[in-house]
Amino acid sequence: MNRFITFLLLFFLFSTSTRINPSYASQSGPSNPPACNKVTNSGFESGVTGWTIESGQTVPPVISTAHFVSPTNSMQTGIPVGDTNHQSFSEFYQDISIPFSASSATLSFYVYTTSDDTSTSSFSSPPQVGDSWNNPSIPEVDTQYAYIMDTIGNVLERLLWWSASDTNSWTYLEFDLSDYRGETVRILFGSYNDGVGGNTAMWVDDVFLNACEE
Ligand SMILES: [Ca+2]
Numbered sequence: 001m002n003r004f005i006t007f008l009l010l011f012f013l014f015s016t017s018t019r020i021n022p023s024y025a026s027q028s029g030p031s032n033p034p035a036c037n038k039v040t041n042s043g044f045e046s047g048v049t050g051w052t053i054e055s056g057q058t059v060p061p062v063i064s065t066a067h068f069v070s071p072t073n074s075m076q077t078g079i080p081v082g083d084t085n086h087q088s089f090s091e092f093y094q095d096i097s098i099p100f101s102a103s104s105a106t107l108s109f110y111v112y113t114t115s116d117d118t119s120t121s122s123f124s125s126p127p128q129v130g131d132s133w134n135n136p137s138i139p140e141v142d143t144q145y146a147y148i149m150d151t152i153g154n155v156l157e158r159l160l161w162w163s164a165s166d167t168n169s170w171t172y173l174e175f176d177l178s179d180y181r182g183e184t185v186r187i188l189f190g191s192y193n194d195g196v197g198g199n200t201a202m203w204v205d206d207v208f209l210n211a212c213e214e
């Protein structure tokens with residue numbers, strides 16, 4: 001009987017924690033910062049420390065506890081479903097130096113997307129390598145994105161450019177940045193809302209750039 005009660009208690013505790021953290025990541029990724037992580041405040045548990053949110057944004061990114069991979073924070077960009085809609089970019093970044101002598105350089109992060117915008121038939125063409133981020137072309141539809149840039153905002157690489165993505169779960173992504181050894185790169189995440197036809201948002205957590213030197 002005692003064993004049965006213990007089982008019930010454990011079952012209850014497990015069920016409760018599952019309900020509290022419905023968006024806890026299940027995909028595989030590092031559960032702890034890798035040994036040579038170069039990102040400051042990867043999991044947003046120190047608020048916005050280490051990250052830049054440029055002023056003047058109508059919808060600036062905010063620290064969120066609605067979804068997370070590492071408890072209990074992530075960074076929210078864009079506008080969650082049900083909130084007041086605005087035509088807006090919403091983005092943040094960190095400049096990170098990758099050692100010249102690194103044997104490898106791997107960027108990894110999780111993103112969680114929501115959108116109730118269904119007007120996605122005209123897919124916006126993404127900013128291209130060499131474009132300046134300081135004069136962005138306005139996307140035609142709600143968009144979530146992540147880019148590698150230099151520290152003055154020239155596009156070096158597109159990591160993702162999604163049209164009103166609505167995964168409602170965490171997606172783990174990994175990119176080889178070994179071509180940028182010896183450089184300082186800007187890792188930028190954001191969401192664009194066109195202000196009509198539904199809201200689009202993206203949460204980001206556990207941004208690691210692992211670059212061990214030989
Ligand atoms: Ca976190």
Ligand SMILES: [Ca+2]
Binds near residue numbers: 194196200
């Ligand atoms: Ca929209």
